[in-house]
Amino acid sequence: SQKIEQNSEALNIQEGKTATLTCNYTNYSPAYLQWYRQDPGRGPVFLLLIRENEKEKRKERLKVTFDTTLKQSLFHITASQPADSATYLCALVVSGTYKYIFGTGTRLKVLA
């Protein structure tokens, strides 16, 4: 079956450390993969996009990697802050379609 898994439902880390979130997919041919942030009671907010032919993307303290051989994307937040506490969702866009498939999310809590 086709699915996207984010390996941790919840992740607690200390302020200042690097948070690493994982997104694995099976049976998809992705055109690109995106990461979103969602705060309680709000809609997801787009953070980063990485295409199938890209290995790494960076934006300020955020970094995304994409390994199509392993069928995995890693999302890193460096120098994490309590304000980074939120649920992070990965979304895969299937090649040849406009269909977004979302993972179930990882709830990140950065402890002060």
Place this chain on the structure above:
Amino acid sequence: KAGVTQTPRYLIKTRGQQVTLSCSPISGHRSVSWYQQTPGQGLQFLFEYFSETQRNKGNFPGRFSGRQFSNSRSEMNVSTLELGDSALYLCASRGSYEQYFGPGTRLTVT
């Protein structure tokens, strides 16, 4: 630019009733997608409309339907509501590659 707006924000309905939710995308965006979000299932794709045509559809029963108007505003309808339809319904308009989500409509079915 104004963001994606959804109305109403909260709704309580009784089993068996029907409900219509509304979404106004970002000005200039022609694609609107609808999602259902529940704690157990996460964010699940319902359907996508582009220029008034349904372009993609998820795996939901026919009780869930939608439409898009010429001004890109979209509505979603759920008929014969079931308790399991209680969820946060999100709509998103699509830019070049990313989606911009509205705040959602929290539907509670009693």
